[in-house]
Amino acid sequence: MKLNLTGANKRGKLIFDIGVSNLKIMEAEERHGFVTVQRSSLIKLPENAFTDGVLTSPAKIADAIAQELSASGYKAKPVVLTITSSQILTREVILPKSSLKDMMLLVEADAPNHFPVDISEYSVDFKVLGEVSEDNLQQYKVLLIVTPLKILDSYVAVFEKCGLYLEKIDYKGNSLTKLVRQIDDIQGYYQEGSTAVIDIGDAHSSVTICKDGYMKFSRVFNFGSKLYSDELLEFPGVTGEIAERIKKEKGVILDGEEDTDDYARAARQAWSNFGDPLLDEITRVFDFFTSRESVNMIDRILLTGGGSMMPRLIRYFSSVFDVHVDYLRCEGLVEFVSPDEDMTMFSMFFGCCVGALLSE
Ligand SMILES: Nc1ncnc2c1ncn2[C@@H]1O[C@H](COP(=O)(O)OP(=O)(O)OP(=O)(O)O)[C@@H](O)[C@H]1O
Ligand SMILES: [Mg+2]
Numbered sequence: 005m006k007l008n009l010t011g012a013n014k015r016g017k018l019i020f021d022i023g024v025s026n027l028k029i030m031e032a033e034e035r036h037g038f039v040t041v042q043r044s045s046l047i048k049l050p051e052n053a054f055t056d057g058v059l060t061s062p063a064k065i066a067d068a069i070a071q072e073l074s075a076s077g078y079k080a081k082p083v084v085l086t087i088t089s090s091q092i093l094t095r096e097v098i099l100p101k102s103s104l105k106d107m108m109l110l111v112e113a114d115a116p117n118h119f120p121v122d123i124s125e126y127s128v129d130f131k132v133l134g135e136v137s138e139d140n141l142q143q144y145k146v147l148l149i150v151t152p153l154k155i156l157d158s159y160v161a162v163f164e165k166c167g168l169y170l171e172k173i174d175y176k177g178n179s180l181t182k183l184v185r186q187i188d189d190i191q192g193y194y195q196e197g198s199t200a201v202i203d204i205g206d207a208h209s210s211v212t213i214c215k216d217g218y219m220k221f222s223r224v225f226n227f228g229s230k231l232y233s234d235e236l237l238e239f240p241g242v243t244g245e246i247a248e249r250i251k252k253e254k255g256v257i258l259d260g261e262e263d264t265d266d267y268a269r270a271a272r273q274a275w276s277n278f279g280d281p282l283l284d285e286i287t288r289v290f291d292f293f294t295s296r297e298s299v300n301m302i303d304r305i306l307l308t309g310g311g312s313m314m315p316r317l318i319r320y321f322s323s324v325f326d327v328h329v330d331y332l333r334c335e336g337l338v339e340f341v342s343p344d345e346d347m348t349m350f351s352m353f354f355g356c357c358v359g360a361l362l363s364e
Contacts, residue, residue, distance in 0.1 A: 017032065024207040032361055034362060049065070056090055062161065062165075069162070082168070085360070111128060132144050220300075232314075
């Protein structure tokens with residue numbers, strides 16, 4: 005029998021990051037820590053189709069996926085999914101240092117002691133966060149992660165409906181940590197302190213703190229840059245389209261800036277509606293992290309997610325936190341098969357997908 009491998013890519017995978025406003029699909033392969041992107045799509049999802057990591061309209065999402073896969077000629081079948089949800093519970097524990105197989109057994113035995121839920125309805129996973137020495141014993145600091153089986157089952161069903169199979173699930177904090185580690189490795193970047201990655205989406209934002217390739221802490225907030233748009237919509241004559249334009253053009257309003265017109269006044273109010281709670285939450289996370297151990301300090305902030313492209317957000321965070329702030333860029337790590345891809349735009353939307361594809 006002659007196999008027809010024309011255009012087939014045996015190592016390629018489909019990586020999915022489903023967001024409240026955008027579904028991201030990327031077909032890519034990873035070799036020795038470098039990623040080649042065959043194609044990628046950013047698809048606007050219908051309202052209320054997805055919320056907090058849960059597929060509220062699985063049929064609509066399956067349709068949107070199937071349509072895009074066929075229209076854009078996606079070929080790979082194995083799926084890597086990167087997710088986050090307030091229903092995914094985590095706890096930090098200390099466990100004896102052991103092999104991966106033994107760790108899984110330890111984790112399964114230990115997990116019921118840490119979560120006030122019926123663990124049989126959850127899938128249990130773990131990530132090693134680093135090593136600690138206690139009583140002359142080397143131990144692992146481990147993040148236990150439990151995910152409701154009903155959430156996982158709904159993803160499996162959606163991907164099956166599209167003729168795909170779910171090969172791996174990664175958690176966004178972990179995806180972003182791997183991405184930062186890999187980019188730093190390639191660029192030879194080294195800092196004493198920690199990096200905070202801030203992902204600003206539509207209905208969620210998150211802060212992930214990582215250091216030396218390990219995730220130290222990750223927190224998701226149940227609000228995103230949609231708050232900015234919602235405030236704009238309160239102004240007479242502002243439609244959804246106008247709101248999106250004002251957000252992209254005016255973005256952050258810095259202290260001391262003059263309001264030149266009604267839109268500028270609206271943008272100031274919109275920014276304060278979103279920027280104030282965002283700053284509160286981020287500050288709380290930083291304070292919590294830095295107060296835990298005296299060596300914990302934040303050296304750098306890297307931004308990702310559509311909302312982080314708000315003009316002047318980098319300048320704002322730099323002045324408030326007085327650390328280096330930049331976008332989390334995939335330069336040097338990712339190459340595109342298509343010459344038309346814009347690296348900055350891609351990095352803002354597909355950072356979690358790239359990180360999910362990277363090995364642990
Ligand atoms: N250039 C831009 N400037 C400011 N905001 C932008 C820009 N482009 C997109 N956005 C905003 O980014 C948001 C979408 O970003 P993203 O795709 O990261 O969110 P999501 O992953 O779908 O949502 P969530 O993470 O909350 O589930 C929208 O609120 C949109 O208005
Ligand atoms: Mg998102």
